[in-house]
Amino acid sequence: MREERQLGRSISGNIDTRSTIIRNHFITLRGKKRKLQSFAVYGGIFLLTISFLVYGNSSNNAVAEKPKTLASAEVSNTSTSTASGVVKAKTVSVDKLAAASAVTNLAETAELPSAGDLRESETSLTIKKNLSQNDSEVITKPDIVKPDTSAARGISSYVTKEGDNIEKIAKKFKISPQTLRWANNTTSDAIEPNKTLIVPLIDGVVYTVKDGDTAQSLADKYKTSAERVVLYNDIDDGSKLTAGARIVIPGGELPEAERPGYVAPRGRLSHGNSRYGSYGHGSSSTTSASRSWLTASVGNRYAAGNCTWYAYERRLQLGRPIGSFWGNANTWHTSARAAGFLVNNTPVPGAIIQNTWGGYGYGHVGIVERVDGHNIYVSDMNYAGYNVISSRTIPLAEVGRYSFIH
Known part of the structure; x- marks a missing residue:
């Protein structure tokens, strides 16, 4: 009888031990499963964000490959006919910076080798965003999604309608009437219908490059900074300006002798x-x-x-x-x-x-x-x-x- 009790106790103890081992094994498996699920979720978010950024960059590159006249490129003799010039500004957006920050944090959490590079890229975006807020329009580089016939950077066109005038059109494009008058060589705000106007997308001067012009000489002449001329027109460092290319001089001011309607003094009546x-x-x-x-x-x-x-x-x-x-x-x-x-x-x-x-x-x-x-x-x-x-x-x-x- 005593032996049977001992045998029963021994069997019961073995069963409890095995149950404990099996329970611990399942708990371990459940923990690993949760970790795998979490890793899969974070990995999915990471890949989705990377795909979003890659797709955005590829779209920008595809747009950049469209024909357009830059100050450092050859002047195109072909004309591209479009119904309208839709403009997309290449600025550091809040969404892009937030996405970069999210990707960097995920990479650091997962201890990926690319975390350091991503952190540097995020820091660069932050610096550029702060620069654009402190220096008005300095790093804004408009891309012409549908170029006008000139295909010039930062310049669109507009065909006037009945009832239009310079002030209304300038307000539509968020530039000053003065800029629009200068670009179209007119002193009048009254505009006839069906007239195609040159519309710079920032206040300043529309200028056709001549032989010997440099970013610095143009900046000195039109009272702005060479840095703004270079950045706005996407001019490569050290490149020579191409004669005949049409550019925008941001913040430029026309000398009185070049303004529309100017007549040399001859004794005013x-x-x-x-x-x-x-x-x-x-x-x-x-x-x-x-x-x-x-x-x-x-x-x-x-x-x-x-x-x-x-x-x-x-x-x-x-x-x-x-x-x-x-x-x-x-x-x-x-x-x-x-x-x-x-x-x-x-x-x-x-x-x-x-x-x-x-x-x-x-x-x-x-x-x-x-x-x-x-x-x-x-x-x-x-x-x-x-x-x-x-x-x-x-x-x-x-x-x-x-x-x-x-």
């Missing part, structure tokens, strides 16, 4: 509270009727050389035709109202400016080209002399003396 000189719209300025104005358009019944004749032609050019029989300038506000035109005391680009006084009793009309916080900029004919097209400024404080036909 004055007339009342206005001052006048040459008027330029488009690519040229003139002090007398140019060839494009010598022949009247069909429907122009006004006397050539008079202010009414010019106002009719200029409005037609802007895509805003008026009546052919509005009489002398001093009756235009009445005729315009009768024809359904809005007449008020608010100057806007493209409106006709009219006064009943002056002009030897016949009044005077012109075209509002631009308005700022101080002046109204007007183009007209027969103010500076018979058959002479000129421009002048009228203080905004005197707006109440005039009518504006819209």
Whole structure:
């Protein structure tokens, strides 16, 4: 009996021992399984993030391989026709920096050999991001996803529509009206429809490189830094600028002698509270009727050389035709109202400016080209002399003396 009890106890003890061993084995296997699962999850996240970055870089490289004119590349003679120029800025984004940080942390946790390289890359991205925030647009390098016909870096184009003006278009592209005027060699904010404008994507100067130009010489001339010229236009260190290439000089300022409408001083004439000189719209300025104005358009019944004749032609050019029989300038506000035109005391680009006084009793009309916080900029004919097209400024404080036909 005693032997049977001892034998039973011995068997029971062996069973308990085996159960403990088996339980510990399962616990160990469960722990390893959890570790494998965790490793698989982290590994999946790591691979997914790496794939995202690789795909993003390959996409950027594919875009960069599209034809585009750089200051350090040869000028292309071919034209690429596109419906619109969509621009994507190559900046250090928050998403890219966050992804780089996540990949680096995972690599360090897994003790991968590449962890050190990834940490250095993340640090470089952080430095570039801080630089772009401290130095406005210094490292921003726009890529033209769909290049315009010039395929120039940082330059797009825009075809005007009815109702557009320089100020509206500049606001659309987030640049200053001044930059847009300089790029298109115009002093006017009134723009005709279906006109293709050059649109730089940052404030500054659009410039065509000439023989002997360097980044430093251009920076000195246009009052900016050579570093910004090099970085914005993606110019390789030490490379020679290619004559004929069109670049953007970020933050550049045009010298007065190169600005649209500039006329060398020859003793300015004055007339009342206005001052006048040459008027330029488009690519040229003139002090007398140019060839494009010598022949009247069909429907122009006004006397050539008079202010009414010019106002009719200029409005037609802007895509805003008026009546052919509005009489002398001093009756235009009445005729315009009768024809359904809005007449008020608010100057806007493209409106006709009219006064009943002056002009030897016949009044005077012109075209509002631009308005700022101080002046109204007007183009007209027969103010500076018979058959002479000129421009002048009228203080905004005197707006109440005039009518504006819209």
